[in-house]
Amino acid sequence: MALIETTGLTKHxxxxxxxxxxxxxxxxxxxxxxxxxxxxxxTLLKILLGxxxxxxxxxxxxxxxxxRETRAIRQVVGYMPEHDCLPPDVGATxxxxxxxxxxxxxxxxxxxxxxEVLRHVGLYEERYRQIGGYSTGMKQRxxxxxxxxxxxxxxxxxxxxxxxxPSGRDEMLDLIKRTGTDFGITVVVASHLLGExxxxxxxxxxxxxxxxxxAAPISHFTQRTPVLxxxxxxxxxxxxxxxSSRGARARQDGNRVLVAIExxxxxxxxxxxxxxxxxxxxxxxxxxxRLEDLFRDAPTAGSLQ
Numbered sequence: 001m002a003l004i005e006t007t008g009l010t011k012h013x014x015x016x017x018x019x020x021x022x023x024x025x026x027x028x029x030x031x032x033x034x035x036x037x038x039x040x041x042x043t044l045l046k047i048l049l050g051x052x053x054x055x056x057x058x059x060x061x062x063x064x065x066x067x068r069e070t071r072a073i074r075q076v077v078g079y080m081p082e083h084d085c086l087p088p089d090v091g092a093t094x095x096x097x098x099x100x101x102x103x104x105x106x107x108x109x110x111x112x113x114x115x116e117v118l119r120h121v122g123l124y125e126e127r128y129r130q131i132g133g134y135s136t137g138m139k140q141r142x143x144x145x146x147x148x149x150x151x152x153x154x155x156x157x158x159x160x161x162x163x164x165x166p167s168g169r170d171e172m173l174d175l176i177k178r179t180g181t182d183f184g185i186t187v188v189v190a191s192h193l194l195g196e197x198x199x200x201x202x203x204x205x206x207x208x209x210x211x212x213x214x215a216a217p218i219s220h221f222t223q224r225t226p227v228l229x230x231x232x233x234x235x236x237x238x239x240x241x242x243x244s245s246r247g248a249r250a251r252q253d254g255n256r257v258l259v260a261i262e263x264x265x266x267x268x269x270x271x272x273x274x275x276x277x278x279x280x281x282x283x284x285x286x287x288x289x290r291l292e293d294l295f296r297d298a299p300t301a302g303s304l305q
Contacts (some may be wrong), residue, residue, distance in 0.1 A: 002026055003154055003186050004048060008057035011043050011210075018043040020210035021057070026188065030180040032197030032218070033190040035207040041190040042082060044207070045156050049079055062153060075104060078147030078185075082158040086139055088132025092123055095131060096146050103150035110149070117145045121175060137168040141175070148179065155179065155187045161196060173200050198222065227287040230257045230270055233280035242273050258287070 004026035011019040018040045035041050046052040048061055050070030059066045061073045087095060093114055100110035118127045121141040126134070131142060140160060147155055160176060161169040177200045180187040191197055197204060198218060206213040214221075232239060232255060240257045243250040246269060249260040259266060267284075274281050 003028060004059070004061050004188070006044075006057065006059040009044075009047065009054050009059050010056045011040075011047065011052065012055045017210050019047075019054070019057075022207070022210060022212055024205055024212050024215060026186070026205070027203070028186045029203050030177065030187045030189065030201045031203045031205060032201035033188055033205050033207070034194055034197050035192065035213075037192055039192075039207050040210040041192075041207065042158055045079070045158055045188075045190060048156065049074065049077065075150070076153045078150065078152035078155045080143045080147040080155070080157045080160055082162055084139060086131045086142055089130055091128045091130055092118060092134075092142050092145070093127045095142065096149050099146040100149040105150060113149050113151070114145075117148045120148070120179070121145045122171075136163045137165075137171070140164065140168075140172060144172075144175065144179075148183075148185075152185065155185050156190070157187065158190045159192070160189060161191070161193070169196070176200055222288050225287045226261045228259045228261050228266060228270065228284065229253075229287050230259065230274070230284050231255060231282040232257070232274070233282060235277060235279040238277055239273060239279060242277065243270070246273075255282075261286070 002025040004024075006022050006024050009019050009022040010017065022040070022044070033041050033044070043052065047054055047059055048066055050066050050073055053067055062076060064073050066073060096114045096118065097110045100113055101107065105113060115124070115127075118124050121144050123138060123141050123145065126138065131139065134142065140162070144157070144160065147157070157176065161172050164172060173196055176187060176189060179185060180200075189197065189201060201218055203216070204218050204221065205215050230236075230239065234255070236252050236255050236257050240250045240252040243257065243259055248266065248269070249262070250257055252258075259270065270284065
């Protein structure tokens, strides 16, 4: 049984279709849910939590229907919303304890569990300070702590690095990865930043305009392609022309030349031409696929069409 499954899931906001006949299955692991802003990521998460009802279709979480079994789902799912939703005039300990009690934990267990998760997210020393005095990064950690405090089986994170600087973003991504690994929780990370997804996730769900675009392991998208990239400081146009005159399929891409690898002899040919043309070589390397290529209509680095 898939942890999360949708069948024909559709959600309309008036004439706008946020989700359109979406079919997907989520297995255990750290899963990236990617798509441009407005692709339907947040709508999907809210339907899975029972905060929104679908226009049509069906969604289940751990086998439970998101319309009929909302209360049971929220007891086993943690949710970190995108926007700032924290009370400024209470401390992290009181707020996270309150969220634990709402989730059904007894008072003593809620306090103990709160201390554990605040230590995990790096806020233990600051746990009694009012949240209103926290930095953006600290507030994001409080949101993660409240999502974890009731020991969920599935964690839904909506743009968890929202508003963070590069250093804070890296720290949050590392925390997410440790959370999934150390606690053995399935984590769904919704983001429009493909580099973040590649950094922490093992599996990718890409949606576009409410449709499922791709669903596969991250390695499927980042494996080596049959394309050799030759980067030079100048003269890429001359190199591309020379390679094409010898029958190679080559095209210029800025200061790079992308060449289809059709035989091992290509490497010697490229080396000789770079030397013959006296081009200032920067690097030669086999291209890898990129997640960005999923959302591009133009030919990608891994394609010479």
